[in-house]
Amino acid sequence: MGEPKTTKCLVVGAGPVGALAALYAARRGWDVEIYELRGDLRDASTTPLNFTKSINLALAERGVNAMRHSGSSDLLDRVVSESIPMYGRMIHGADSSGALTEESQQYDVHGRFNRAVDRANLNKLMLDKVDLLPNVKLHFNHKLVGADLRKRKAWFERKASPPQTADGAQAHQDQTDERSQEVEVDFDLMLGCDGAHSNVRYHLMKFVRMNYEQTYIDTLWCEFTIPPGSSASSKTPTAKDGFATSADHLHIWPADDGMFIAIPSVDKSFTCTLFAPSAIFATLEQDPAAVTDFFRTNFPGAADLIGHAELREQFEQNPHLPLISIKCSPHHYGSSGVILGDAAHAMVPFYGQGMNAGLEDVRVLFQHLDAHPATPAGRTAALDSYSTERVPDAHTINDLALANYWEMHSGVRSPLTLIRKRVEEF
Ligand code: FAD
Numbered sequence: 001m002g003e004p005k006t007t008k009c010l011v012v013g014a015g016p017v018g019a020l021a022a023l024y025a026a027r028r029g030w031d032v033e034i035y036e037l038r039g040d041l042r043d044a045s046t047t048p049l050n051f052t053k054s055i056n057l058a059l060a061e062r063g064v065n066a067m068r069h070s071g072s073s074d075l076l077d078r079v080v081s082e083s084i085p086m087y088g089r090m091i092h093g094a095d096s097s098g099a100l101t102e103e104s105q106q107y108d109v110h111g112r113f114n115r116a117v118d119r120a121n122l123n124k125l126m127l128d129k130v131d132l133l134p135n136v137k138l139h140f141n142h143k144l145v146g147a148d149l150r151k152r153k154a155w156f157e158r159k160a161s162p163p164q165t166a167d168g169a170q171a172h173q174d175q176t177d178e179r180s181q182e183v184e185v186d187f188d189l190m191l192g193c194d195g196a197h198s199n200v201r202y203h204l205m206k207f208v209r210m211n212y213e214q215t216y217i218d219t220l221w222c223e224f225t226i227p228p229g230s231s232a233s234s235k236t237p238t239a240k241d242g243f244a245t246s247a248d249h250l251h252i253w254p255a256d257d258g259m260f261i262a263i264p265s266v267d268k269s270f271t272c273t274l275f276a277p278s279a280i281f282a283t284l285e286q287d288p289a290a291v292t293d294f295f296r297t298n299f300p301g302a303a304d305l306i307g308h309a310e311l312r313e314q315f316e317q318n319p320h321l322p323l324i325s326i327k328c329s330p331h332h333y334g335s336s337g338v339i340l341g342d343a344a345h346a347m348v349p350f351y352g353q354g355m356n357a358g359l360e361d362v363r364v365l366f367q368h369l370d371a372h373p374a375t376p377a378g379r380t381a382a383l384d385s386y387s388t389e390r391v392p393d394a395h396t397i398n399d400l401a402l403a404n405y406w407e408m409h410s411g412v413r414s415p416l417t418l419i420r421k422r423v424e425e426f
Pocket residue numbers: 012013014015016017018035036037038049056057058059142143144145193194195196197198199221273340341342343349352353354355356357358
């Protein structure tokens with residue numbers, strides 16, 4: 001009897017979840033091939049999808065633990081060394097006299113914290129680790145266009161890197177078709193880490209009776225930047241160490257119909273996000289001059305931190321994007337395909353757990369794979385038990401994320417508000 005064949009694993013999508021999944025698979029000695037639609041994020045010319053620049057995210061224990069088990073001991077050290085601890089949330093407002101107020105609410109009585117990380121930097125650190133492994137091949141500018149999960153074959157369209165527009169979309173090019181070329185690849189296991197609009201999920205659905213639910217909430221988001229304290233036109237009383245306001249917090253300006261949040265970055269700026277109903281965006285798009293007044297009324301002090309001209313400019317230039325929530329079940333087919341991260345459970349960002357839960361998917365999946373023989377039958381059992389465990393967890397975190405919108409834009413204002421609402425509900 002010969003040696004058992006090495007598992008050939010295709011990872012579709014080189015976002016944070018795909019890059020970590022590739023690391024886990026490679027550490028098990030598998031032959032790993034990563035296929036990514038866009039160019040290499042580590043090239044300065046590649047713009048992160050949907051963002052004008054990289055955004056920073058809240059990295060929680062769920063994501064940290066997944067990196068801890070990646071087999072790359074210094075990955076987590078590097079990520080942590082380039083992160084900022086956020087010990088709580090800072091609630092901004094104004095008192096009855098109009099004076100600005102800041103109220104710190106600690107996350108944890110024991111002083112535990114979340115970390116603010118730069119999403120692109122995290123992704124790059126992971127890709128650098130993957131690149132060092134001899135059993136991983138990276139293929140950028142390859143788009144999955146077809147997959148037969150029964151025959152274990154996938155088809156990718158290979159393109160020369162097309163130019164990108166400011167919002168990350170690929171600009172239309174007449175010659176694109178001439179230059180693209182289809183590539184056929186076979187595999188034992190395909191890991192679909194290709195985000196909310198996953199093509200792997202679409203092809204998986206042809207082979208498995210997948211229940212699928214997709215919801216757009218009536219809230220749009222737009223990104224803004226508070227510059228470092230030295231260039232900001234205003235600072236708050238908690239500003240320190242070159243930041244325009246406290247770097248120890250995730251900042252929230254709650255409002256009846258939305259909220260504005262800010263997360264610190266290592267360059268001492270803050271990446272901010274406006275969340276508001278689509279009707280408010282439509283009104284402001286008609287009259288961008290009203291953006292400053294809108295901010296002054298709803299988010300006291302925030303416009304001064306950004307700068308009034310910059311606020312309007314960023315509202316006009318940065319994309320206004322929707323928020324999608326996806327639930328599906330199961331997450332796998334037989335022994336040959338499984339979806340992870342946003343591909344399996346895109347969620348609204350109000351719990352700060354989308355990427356964290358995606359990274360956790362990777363840890364949990366490999367726990368199940370390690371517990372079964374590395375054969376097709378063993379993989380079928382592993383993927384089956386993975387879906388059984390993970391689907392209810394994914395649905396729960398999706399629901400919690402939706403519910404936390406109320407908490408962030410309303411509940412945070414006062415513990416009394418929360419108690420009153422809970423009493424009314426009771
Ligand atoms: P993605 O990051 O979407 O990566 C998918 C990759 O697949 C992309 O590189 C894409 O180019 C590629 N791809 C797509 N289609 C194909 C194809 N056909 N062929 C090949 N490749 C393909 N999460 C947190 O944990 N904490 C936060 O604080 C947080 N804040 C957020 C704030 C906002 C405003 C938003 C919108 C999201 C936030 N999230 C947060 C969620 C987080 O960004 C996502 O959950 C995370 O990026 C998902 O990672 P992923 O690797 O699954 O998918």
